[in-house]
Amino acid sequence: MLQDIRAHLDDLLLFIYVIDAGGFSAAERQTGIAKSRLSRRVAALERALGVRLLHRSAQVFGLTPIGETVLAHAREAAAHVDKIGALTRNAVAEPSGVIHLHTSTLIAETTLPSILAEFARAYPRVQVQLTLSNRFVDLAEERLDLVIRAAVVPLASQDVIAVPVAMSASIVVAHPSLLEADGPPASLDALAGYPCLAQGTLANPRPWQFFDEDDKPMDIAVMPGIAVDNLLVIRELAMRGAGMAQLPTYLCQDAIDDGTLVPVMPALRSRPATLYAMYPSRRGMTSAVRVFLELLRARWPFDPTLT
Numbered sequence: 001m002l003q004d005i006r007a008h009l010d011d012l013l014l015f016i017y018v019i020d021a022g023g024f025s026a027a028e029r030q031t032g033i034a035k036s037r038l039s040r041r042v043a044a045l046e047r048a049l050g051v052r053l054l055h056r057s058a059q060v061f062g063l064t065p066i067g068e069t070v071l072a073h074a075r076e077a078a079a080h081v082d083k084i085g086a087l088t089r090n091a092v093a094e095p096s097g098v099i100h101l102h103t104s105t106l107i108a109e110t111t112l113p114s115i116l117a118e119f120a121r122a123y124p125r126v127q128v129q130l131t132l133s134n135r136f137v138d139l140a141e142e143r144l145d146l147v148i149r150a151a152v153v154p155l156a157s158q159d160v161i162a163v164p165v166a167m168s169a170s171i172v173v174a175h176p177s178l179l180e181a182d183g184p185p186a187s188l189d190a191l192a193g194y195p196c197l198a199q200g201t202l203a204n205p206r207p208w209q210f211f212d213e214d215d216k217p218m219d220i221a222v223m224p225g226i227a228v229d230n231l232l233v234i235r236e237l238a239m240r241g242a243g244m245a246q247l248p249t250y251l252c253q254d255a256i257d258d259g260t261l262v263p264v265m266p267a268l269r270s271r272p273a274t275l276y277a278m279y280p281s282r283r284g285m286t287s288a289v290r291v292f293l294e295l296l297r298a299r300w301p302f303d304p305t306l307t
Contacts, residue, residue, distance in 0.1 A: 011045035012074040013081075014038055015053065019071055023061050095288040096125035103148040105132050106231045107275075110251065112148070115299050119292055126288045134229050139280050145289050148296075150273040162276040163293070166300030169249040170270035172208070173261040175241040184264050188220055195243035197234045198224035208246045209271040217271060246270060275300060 014027075018038055021027035028035040046053050053067035063071060103112060108130065116128060139147060139160055150168060174184075178194070185191055188210075198205035205227050207219040225243050228234060235252055238245040239260050255261040277293055279285060285293075 008045050008048045009077065009081075011041045011048075012070075013078055014041045015045055016071065016074050016078060018042060018054075019063065094125060095123050095286070095291050097286060097288050098127045098129060099286075099288050099292060100129050100131075100143060100145045101148070101292075102131045102133070102137055102142070102144050102146075104134050104150065106134075106251075107148055107150070108132050109232060111300070115295060118299075119295055122295075123288065123291060126292075139278065145279060145286070146292065147278040148275065149278060150275050159281055160278050161281045162278045164274050165277045165293075165296050166275040168273045168275060170209070170246055170272060171249045171252070171256075171266075172244060172246045172264040172268075172270065173238055173252050173256065174244040174264050175239060175260065176262050177241045178244065179262070179264070188265075188268070191220070191222060191244075195225045196222040197237055197243040197245040198222050198227045199231060199234060200227055200229055202227045211269045211271060248273065 014033070017031055017033075018024055018027045021030050024035040024038050027033070027038055031038075042054065049070065051066045051070075052064050053070055055062050055064060116130070119126070120128070136149070137144060137147060148165075174194075182193070185194055198208075200206040202224065205222060205224050207221050210218045210220060212218045226237060228237075231247060231251060234245045235247055235255070237243065238247070238252070239255055244264055252261050256263065277296055279289065279293075
């Protein structure tokens, strides 16, 4: 019986056409398939299944109870067939169109340009509209296809799918001159005696984020001498001795290597940030967005060992 059903997948689709049209004659007009052929194929499906799917008479045309159940499953099968067709079309079609991409200023000024340039060379028919800000955005309201954002806590939303694509370790650093008089702080409690830099505003500075001895997340409030919503500026200020800062390691590694910045309290583990690629859950992903996301994953390998 199972083999018979598999041999009649086309007949299941014709069965759906007949029901949606409201009869064999209407289905003939809509599909161009002869009414006699439609009738024979539905009858063959009934024989294969061993049940009657339709009531047929001059006065009555409708589904039997088992026909209603078969129709529901046939629609599911048809939906899967459509998905297979969409997948194969996307696989062979060259991506084209526009990607509306949004990210932070830091990401755009550091690691993203090389990936965007590689993408532009590989897919010349795709245009990218890149917008920058450090605020969180509403993807649906602003009609964005993809948002790249760093966060230290998981991002969850019914309307947005957030895919982790990379992780960025953090570290507290300072210019050596800042530590000459008293040495580095011995503990977090001693931070109040040192000038600090923070992301955000003076009224609402972003806390520094660590793990405690039990590996539980811990936020430490700092009183910054300077607050600015740009990590590149904070790095430059730290390199000029304006204060200690908690920064992504990749952003200050060169300065650490040449001695311009030194790690502070290295035994205390800073919390890493996860880089998320976010896209609307209710909108189909275009082939252009899909291949761009694949490139991001390839160039920004996700490293869960940083957590």
